[in-house]
Amino acid sequence: MNAPPAGFSAPDFLDSLRLNPSQRRAATHEGGVLVLAGAGTGKTRVLTSRIGWLIKCRECPPRNILAVTFTNKAAKEMRGRVLDMVSFRTGELALGTFHGICHRMLRIHAAAAGLDKNFQIMDIQDQKSFIRRMLSNLGADAEEFPPADCMGYINAAKERGLRAADAPAHYERARAMREIYGHYESMCRNENKLDFAELLLSAIDFLQNQKELREHYAARFRHVLIDEFQDTNMLQYRWLKLLDSGENLYFAVGDDDQSIYAFRGADPENMRRLRAELRADEIIRLEQNYRSTGNILGAANALIANNKNRIGKNLTTDGGAGTRLQTIPADSGNAEAESVAHIAANKIADGARADDIAVLYRTNAQSRLLEKSLIENGVAYRIYGGLRFFDRLEIKHALAYLRLAAADDLDSFLRVINTPPRGIGKRTLESLTAEGNVFAAVEKSGAPKVAVFREIMRGLRRLREDGASLEELARAAVEQSGLLAHYESRPEDAGRADNVREFVSAAGQFRAEEGEEPVQAFLANAALESGEAQGGEGAAVNLMTIHAAKGLEFSTVFITGLEEGLFPSAQSLDAAAENAVEEERRLMYVAITRARKELFLCFAATRIIYGQTQIRPPSRFLDELPAAAIDKPLPVAPSVAPFAPPYSSPPPRRQTAPPRGGEPYRPGDVVHHPKYGKGVVVSRQGKGEELKVEVAFKHVGIKTFLAAVAPLSRA
DNA sequence: TGTGTGCGCATTTTT
């Protein structure tokens, strides 16, 4: 370790970071660490402080540090905070997302990784059209092999680290799928395309196959820091492990209680593996919460204590108890939305900042009612998680033209050959695609309409060869192709024209990293960083799914749809897996801990789902909160009379008179089942012999029965 | 070659 420069005092530097004892212990730990950082305990601060400490106090060159996050947003935030602390040349510190860093490695070592240096990244949309094209080339039966299923199979296999050759195929359909996957692999290779999972997979293969380069990186990254470690999947863990020299120090920050992506392959078991295999044997807990009031934390702690499968920790605060949580019962989904809108409107009228208010929900479909009520009450709102900028159709088109300036890309070609319309018919297109190389065919084609397109391509490529800037190329791509003019000529596409112009300015503002080819980097960036441009600025109430809310915080939070079957979701209930409900509970934990000061728990007695009115008992999660932290006695779970006051409005009865002999079961009826005990009918479907009823039971959740055969009786 | 109609389907999804 070198001597620190004169005039620099490590203790002073450490003090300037203002860390609490646990944070400080973590940030300055000399060995490998797993930091269990509860919500709002300053995990980003600890991560960035450690980087600062390594560079400033331990004289660690930035190039010896690797810091990985999941989102570009988190990476950007961290980079900014580190830069505030210490200065270093951009690019020296490897800080980025898993995908971003793997991508960088593959670009630098394309040849060694067995890739063409012009490889393109496919986002999910690109991947889907690619698969669609492949299936139609193969003449696959679209009924039997829907593109979405094939894509699901391929991605699932990849996320488990399986190549087509290794994919299991114990029965016929799986064998067919494996074959399709095999075609996909070779087509990707032929066309130089990498999907998201492939960035990880190729990076892993590369490290495995290139011993010297692997050793080079393992020696370089003496410190490996990982954010949100509970969300790592198998591929990410394998990649991290390949970077191990045997002496690297791993510093992982995570929270098993906030693991909400298990359904996508995230495996919190990686925490145990990290400790055992990568020497992060010290666990340091951050339990001092700086975000929420005592009542909110108490609710979160009590709720999550119901999960059996957890490492365990308890959040505390030095602040006061704050106001108690409020339950907002409503008769219907509509009424719930109305309540939310009223309360929000009143808060804003009383001087609350709209963007410090969030309305959270389990499913995107719930936003519709909320939006309607907010509009009616004159409350400005912003929805997170809509279509991202680079996912928009017109931007996809613009990107395709830009890509064609750089590479022979068949999907891009097919996307824009007739956009704007050029009158190139199916026949002409078939003749172009008939022989192997479309681009050669375009060059040779005698059709005048194709000639127009050929000239556009030639023009763009010439421009690129002449060294035009990214912005010039992007402008040329949308202007010379006629794309911008096309949208400008149609009043209904004015918004699209704006976006296309925005695209050009985005290209102008884009700065490639050192050593990157700008067009290539911009295209990769468009695939990898589609987000961020969400919603826009201004005072507006935030609407989003709970998943989207992870990592954010607001003064006032509404959690809506707290009903059995919605949250926790029906799927998590009828799956026998206890794990599924635990993940829902973690989701609830994430939702609660988003709130700084005020938390509203909303639920409705009835809700229209897929056009049918359903009755659902209040969520079990409400019962799991400590009564003392809540302003009203909580409703009793649906054991006996579930819809007693205060939300006792009768379920909407059907308009028509009941059939003769009365109806066997109606929503709201209390029934008895020999195995599950007492329950409440929540919905029904079909009639006569076909009548199916959904019944909510206290312990096993919602079950569906065929009324004619089920051993149900009236209670 | 874009538009219409009807069917089927329907958590969450950082990259």
Next chain:
DNA sequence: TGCGCACACA
């Protein structure tokens, strides 16, 4: 109920 997608049509 409402949306996206596949196919039929002028």
